[in-house]
Amino acid sequence: xxxxxxxxxxxxxxxxxxxxxxxxxxxxxxxxxxxxxxxxxxxxxxxxxxxxxxxxxxxxxxxxxxxxxxxxxxxxxxxxxxxxxxxxxxxxxxxxxxxxxxxxxxxxxxxxxxxxxxxxxxxxxxxxxxxxxxxxxxxxxxxxxxxxxxxxxxxxxxxxxxxxxxxxxxxxxxxxxxxxxxxxxxxxxxxxxxxxxxxxxxxxxxxxxxxxxxxxxxxxxxxxxxxxxxxxxxxxxxxxxxxxxxxxxxxxxxxxxxxxxxxxxxxxxxxxxxxxxxxxxxxxxxxxxxxxxxxxxxxxxxxxxxxxxxxxxxxxxxxxxxxxxxxxxxxxxxxxxxxxxxxxxxxxxxxxxxxxxxxxxxxxxxxxxxxxxxxxxxxxxxxxxxxxxxxxxxxxxxxxxxxxxxxxxxxxxxxxxxxxxxxxxxxxxxxxxxxxxxxxxxxxxxxxxxxxxxxxxxxxxxxxxxxxxxxxxxxxxxxxxxxxxxxxxxxxxxxxxxxxxxxxxxxxxxxxxxxxxxxxxxxxxxxxxxxxxxxxxxxxxxxxxxxxxxxxxxxxxxxxxxxxxxxxxxxxxxxxxxxxxxxxxxxxxxxxxxxxxxxxxxxxxxxxxxxxxxxxxxxxxxxxxxxxxxxxxxxxxxxxxxxxxxxxxxxxxxxxxxxxxxxxxxxxxxxxxxxxxxxxxxxx
Amino acid sequence: xxxxxxxxxxxxxxxxxxxxxxxxxxxxxxxxxxxxxxxxxxxxxxxxxxxxxxxxxxxxxxxxxxxxxxxxxxxxxxxxxxxxxxxxxxxxxxxxxxxxxxxxxxxxxxxxxxxxxxxxxxxxxxxxxxxxxxxxxxxxxxxxxxxxxxxxxxxx
Ligand code: SF4
Ligand code: SF4
Ligand code: SF4
Ligand code: FES
Ligand code: FES
Numbered sequence: 094x095x096x097x098x099x100x101x102x103x104x105x106x107x108x109x110x111x112x113x114x115x116x117x118x119x120x121x122x123x124x125x126x127x128x129x130x131x132x133x134x135x136x137x138x139x140x141x142x143x144x145x146x147x148x149x150x151x152x153x154x155x156x157x158x159x160x161x162x163x164x165x166x167x168x169x170x171x172x173x174x175x176x177x178x179x180x181x182x183x184x185x186x187x188x189x190x191x192x193x194x195x196x197x198x199x200x201x202x203x204x205x206x207x208x209x210x211x212x213x214x215x216x217x218x219x220x221x222x223x224x225x226x227x228x229x230x231x232x233x234x235x236x237x238x239x240x241x242x243x244x245x246x247x248x249x250x251x252x253x254x255x256x257x258x259x260x261x262x263x264x265x266x267x268x269x270x271x272x273x274x275x276x277x278x279x280x281x282x283x284x285x286x287x288x289x290x291x292x293x294x295x296x297x298x299x300x301x302x303x304x305x306x307x308x309x310x311x312x313x314x315x316x317x318x319x320x321x322x323x324x325x326x327x328x329x330x331x332x333x334x335x336x337x338x339x340x341x342x343x344x345x346x347x348x349x350x351x352x353x354x355x356x357x358x359x360x361x362x363x364x365x366x367x368x369x370x371x372x373x374x375x376x377x378x379x380x381x382x383x384x385x386x387x388x389x390x391x392x393x394x395x396x397x398x399x400x401x402x403x404x405x406x407x408x409x410x411x412x413x414x415x416x417x418x419x420x421x422x423x424x425x426x427x428x429x430x431x432x433x434x435x436x437x438x439x440x441x442x443x444x445x446x447x448x449x450x451x452x453x454x455x456x457x458x459x460x461x462x463x464x465x466x467x468x469x470x471x472x473x474x475x476x477x478x479x480x481x482x483x484x485x486x487x488x489x490x491x492x493x494x495x496x497x498x499x500x501x502x503x504x505x506x507x508x509x510x511x512x513x514x515x516x517x518x519x520x521x522x523x524x525x526x527x528x529x530x531x532x533x534x535x536x537x538x539x540x541x542x543x544x545x546x547x548x549x550x551x552x553x554x555x556x557x558x559x560x561x562x563x564x565x566x567x568x569x570x571x572x573x574x575x576x577x578x579x580x581x582x583x584x585x586x587x588x589x590x591x592x593x594x595x596x597x598x599x600x601x602x603x604x605x606x607x608x609x610x611x612x613x614x615x616x617x618x619x620x621x622x623x624x625x626x627x628x629x630x631x632x633x634x635x636x637x638x639x640x641x642x643x644x645x646x647x648x649x650x651x652x653x654x655x656x657x658x659x660x661x662x663x664x665x666x667x668x669x670x671x672x673x674x675x676x677x678x679x680x681x682x683x684x685x686x687x688x689x690x691x692x693x694x695x696x697x698x699x700x701x702x703x704x705x706x707x708x709x710x711x712x713x714x715x716x717x718x719x720x721x722x723x724x725x726x727x728x729x730x731x732x733x734x735x736x737x738x739x740x741x742x743x744x745x746x747x748x749x750x751x752x753x754x755x756x757x758x759x760x761x762x763x764x765x766x767x768x769x770x771x772x773x774x775x776x777x
Numbered sequence: 778x779x780x781x782x783x784x785x786x787x788x789x790x791x792x793x794x795x796x797x798x799x800x801x802x803x804x805x806x807x808x809x810x811x812x813x814x815x816x817x818x819x820x821x822x823x824x825x826x827x828x829x830x831x832x833x834x835x836x837x838x839x840x841x842x843x844x845x846x847x848x849x850x851x852x853x854x855x856x857x858x859x860x861x862x863x864x865x866x867x868x869x870x871x872x873x874x875x876x877x878x879x880x881x882x883x884x885x886x887x888x889x890x891x892x893x894x895x896x897x898x899x900x901x902x903x904x905x906x907x908x909x910x911x912x913x914x915x916x917x918x919x920x921x922x923x924x925x926x927x928x929x930x931x932x933x
Contacts, residue, residue: 258832263841272841275819275833276848284832499830517827 097163102170108161115143115156118169125169126178126207129244130157131294133348134253140244141181142207145169153177179211187218188267189225190239191297198298201310204242225270230280233287233302233362238270241299247271247291254353256495259285271299286488289361293344302342304365309336319346321708321716322360323416323629323701324660325487327467328710329356331364333702333721340368340702340721352468352712357488367660368702368722371684375727377695384695389727389737392694396654397741399676399693403652404742410437410650410674412667415446415627415634416658418706418718421731422630422637423749425656428735430638432746437650439640441663442627445596446639449626452602453758455770462619462760463606463767465588466713469616470497470623475584478519479605480509480531481592486625490590491515504580508534509592521576523569530567532601537563538574539608539769542581546611587614588621596624599775607769615764618713625711628661632709636757646670652678655692656731658701659683680734697728704730709757788813789824796829803831803839807846816847852887852894854932857911861900868921869908873897875922879929892932 095110101123108117113136118125129140138158145156148166153174156167168174185191185204193199225238245262248271252258259282263272273282292300311317314334322329329352334341343364345356376392377384387395403409411429413422429435440446456463470476470493483491491514497503498518506521507513510531513522525531541559560578564571581587589609595601606622614621626632645667653674657663659681671677672691679692682700689695702721710716724730739746792809796802806829810821817840826833840846858873873884876895880888887894903909906918910925917928 252832252835258834261832261834261838263838265842272834272837275822275837276841284834499832518830 095163097161099161099163099165099167101167110163112161113157114145114147114154114159114161114165114167117161118156118167123169125156126210127157128203128207128242128296129246131246131249131348133350133354134246134249134294137245137249140185140242142178144174144177146171146174175211179213180217182208182211182213183216183218185242186213186216187220189221189223189241190237196240196298197301197306198240201312202298203296221267223267228278228280230278231282231285231287232280233304234279234289234292235301235303235306236271236279237299237301240297241271242297243269243271244296246294246296247300250290250294250348253496253500254348254355254492255286255288255290256492256497256499257284257286258499260291286484286491287358287362288356288488288492289358290345290355293356294348302361304362305342309334309341311342314341318719318721319717320702320719320721321629321710322356322364323658323708323718324359324363325357325489325628326624326626326631326711327352327487327489328629328708328712328714328716329360329489330354330716331356331360333364335721338722340365352466352489353492355489355492357492359488363660364701367683367700370659370682372682372700372728373684373689373695373697374725375697377692379693379695389729389734392696393734393737393741396678396694396696397738399652399678400654400738400742403650403676404433404435406651408648408651409435409653410439410644411435411638411654411656412439412441412645412671413638413656414658414661414663415440415442415631416629416660416701417634417656418630418704418708419633419637419715420706420749421704422633424731424735424746426637427746427749428739428744429654432739432744433742437640437644438638439643439645440634440638441657441667443639443645444643444666445593445627446631446635447641447643448599449596449602449624449631450635450639451599451775452596453606453624454599455603455774456606456620456767457758459767460761461764461767462713462758464622464624464711464713464758465616465619467623467711468493469618469621470494470588470590471501472616473497473503473584473586473588473621474501475504475506475580475587477581477587477589478505478507478509478513478515479535479589479591480511480595481590481625482514483590483625484514486593490623490625494590504584506577506580508577521573521580523567523573523577526568528598528601530569532598532604534563534567534569534574535601535604535608536772537566538577538581539604539611541578542608542611543769545578545582546613581612584612586616586621587612588616588623589614591622591624593625593627596626600772603770603772603775606767607772610767610769613765615767618764619758619760620764620767623711629710630708632711632757633707646673650674652676654678655680655688656698657681657686657688659686659688659698660701662687682728696734699724699728699730703728785814785818785820786824789821789828793825793828802829803836804843807836807840811846816850818850850887850891852891854892854913855894855896855911856929857896857898857901859899859901859903859907859909859911860897861904861907863900863904864908867907871922872908872910872920872925875925876929879926893929 099106106121126142128142136157138155143156144153146168228236248260251260273279292302314336316335318333330346332344346354348354376387378387429438453463498505504520508523513519560574561571564574678694679688680696680698682698703724705720910917
């Protein structure tokens with residue numbers, strides 16, 4: 094890339110060939126006003142706020158779309174430009190309803206800010222008083238078309254980042270409006286995921302999230318805290334806006350991040366709403382069918398007494414959430430494993446993670462990182478969905494898949510026991526009848542791809558013969574197997590999305606990685622596998638509290654200590670094993686949770702917004718959970734509670750070890766060094 | 778119903794076939810669909826979206842941008858009433874009102890029996906004959922509110 098130099102408003106600005114004028118200006122701290130432009134989205138040059146003058150060129154040019162050229166002399170703030178921009182603003186204001194005092198976004202609106210900054214004190218054009226619809230059909234998202242400036246940011250974010258392309262533009266000129274699907278109302282949309290991204294990028298009061306309206310303008314909030322969403326394995330970064338001690342809104346980070354800075358519907362809504370849930374604020378002790386309040390001292394005494402007795406009888410167990418931070422997990426390990434020498438400690442959904450670890454183990458031993466950052470799906474030309482349901486498990490990954498297919502032209506292959514969750518955009522949908530057939534298919538494909546690549550050519554014969562065999566074993570037609578092979582062989586960089594349900598079976602995990610290796614699915618950070626594990630810190634759980642062998646439900650225990658973040662319902666198997674135990678201590682932030690009914694002692698726990706620490710995300714990054722609001726009342730941090738408890742138990746735990754997850758799947762060798770393994774190695 | 782749906786599906790597949798994998802094919806495809814179905818019906822757009830991998834919202838956007846496309850069924854006969862200046866001066870509004878009254882529909886609507894669609898248009902380029910009405914390809918001039926009814930009766 095060639096370096097170029099521009100003169101912008103007399104300042105010498107360096108840039109790179111291919112940059113737009115706006116990009117050069119921004120990277121050199123020269124301000125040019127923009128409205129329709131949003132970093133990370135395709136520029137469309139529609140609002141004309143960013144116009145600049147270029148020497149020897151009579152036309153005004155939009156900086157956001159005009160390529161910068163070496164030696165350009167650019168002016169951004171001449172009288173002519175300011176007049177022109179003001180004129181554009183006046184036209185916008187005259188076109189629709191921008192009577193700000195009746196708008197929920199007043200004071201939090203880029204259009205209003207722009208008008209003020211340009212000294213727009215009157216509108217010289219007749220108002221159109223056009224009457225558009227205020228679409229209130231959606232439960233959470235409101236679209237008042239009367240305030241739309243047609244900047245198309247919402248359409249672009251929905252198409253380019255969320256990938257549902259729910260929104261588009263209908264009609265022309267003054268009659269043009271944003272439209273949903275086939276001319277439906279948003280509440281009737283069949284494609285909208287309620288992620289709220291459109292509202293986050295809307296610069297005006299057109300698309301708003303009802304719950305956040307009037308709860309505090311962004312700039313009036315007391316603080317904005319960056320943290321991480323604990324709700325799935327992607328661990329999206331979030332911004333939480335705090336006003337007078339409550340969470341006013343939660344947003345994704347900027348769209349220009351490599352992962353799109355997205356937030357799915359879970360993060361957008363579950364997080365702020367959880368701040369409104371009723372809290373367990375003081376320790377509680379069960380008395381018959383109800384609870385009575387207790388002091389921390391009394392409650393912990395009782396817990397310690399029961400714990401000790403059960404521990405001596407080797408009948409105690411500990412179950413903690415995989416939504417805990419590395420630091421919290423470290424505390425549990427140092428007290429229960431190292432301090433008390435307990436073996437019965439585990440996480441919810443432990444079987445899924447055990448299968449996961451076992452299946453990946455042979456590849457980890459080879460020193461390669463057996464998976465890649467989730468957003469690398471966007472770099473792939475063939476996405477293979479292995480029994481995943483991303484819209485449920487990790488919706489942002491569903492976005493990557495849709496964008497990969499619709500915008501980057503990747504092919505999409507579904508190999509699973511149920512039809513593709515991406516019905517409309519799936520190229521090959523291979524549905525096997527049983528899990529056994531499914532793994533045989535994956536195994537068979539891996540073998541064939543390997544053989545084909547080894548012979549380096551003429552697919553005809555080998556494929557014909559073996560494809561029939563594989564088809565037979567998998568209960569599919571030969572044609573189907575050949576189709577899948579075609580997609581895999583055509584692909585330069587396939588990526589495999591592994592559904593959480595498959596992780597239970599280590600052989601299927603290993604077979605999938607084998608297939609990825611055979612196909613040459615190598616990314617710079619690891620093998621092209623994106624496993625959808627349970628939660629935000631599943632990877633951190635793996636080498637801290639995860640048990641080597643399952644013990645839950647094998648024996649009726651006298652005592653169980655359970656720690657839940659209360660954000661997810663926790664799995665059925667764990668719940669039923671807990672309910673079979675004699676004395677149960679539940680530490681949980683919220684009243685409304687299935688665990689609460691099972692407890693003999695309830696201890697308050699800090700909620701996600703009151704805790705801090707780190708998560709090991711499948712993006713491969715260690716991300717920080719930060720305290721958004723400090724805990725109130727009797728809610729105490731985990732460290733101080735466990736410290737008191739250990740005193741009562743008479744153990745002095747070591748200081749927790751350095752959080753270990755980062756090096757668990759460290760990459761020592763390039764992924765291309767990975768070798769396929771025999772499935773016997775991982776089968777029980 | 779199911780039989781009908783698969784018929785639509787088959788037809789769309791046929792229309793799309795020559796265009797598969799080509800850029801800029803949406804408009805000719807929509808023209809072909811409109812030619813075969815009379816208008817861009819919803820299920821046709823949904824099937825098309827699946828076939829060519831373009832989201833329904835985008836197709837809808839294109840369909841509403843160009844005046845040549847129709848998203849509602851159209852009548853067998855199209856009545857175009859000129860609302861240009863010359864015709865206006867010579868009483869085209871009266872004719873429009875009369876037609877609306879006879880057919881019980883308003884502008885840009887279609888009668889329930891799909892017999893007529895009524896479209897006001899700007900100058901038809903026959904100002905000398907004002908006020909002017911076109912039914913399908915035939916132009917009628919020097920009209921009065923009374924002379925319009927017998928004309929419409931010619932179209933079944
Ligand atoms: S959208 Fe912005 S400019 Fe328009 S009324 Fe609301 S606050 Fe005012
Ligand atoms: S909420 Fe999300 S999916 Fe729905 S229209 Fe907005 S951006 Fe698109
Ligand atoms: S709804 Fe908002 S983001 Fe979408 S075009 Fe209108 S003003 Fe822009
Ligand atoms: S910001 Fe450049 S035209 Fe809108
Ligand atoms: S104004 Fe009606 S034909 Fe010209």
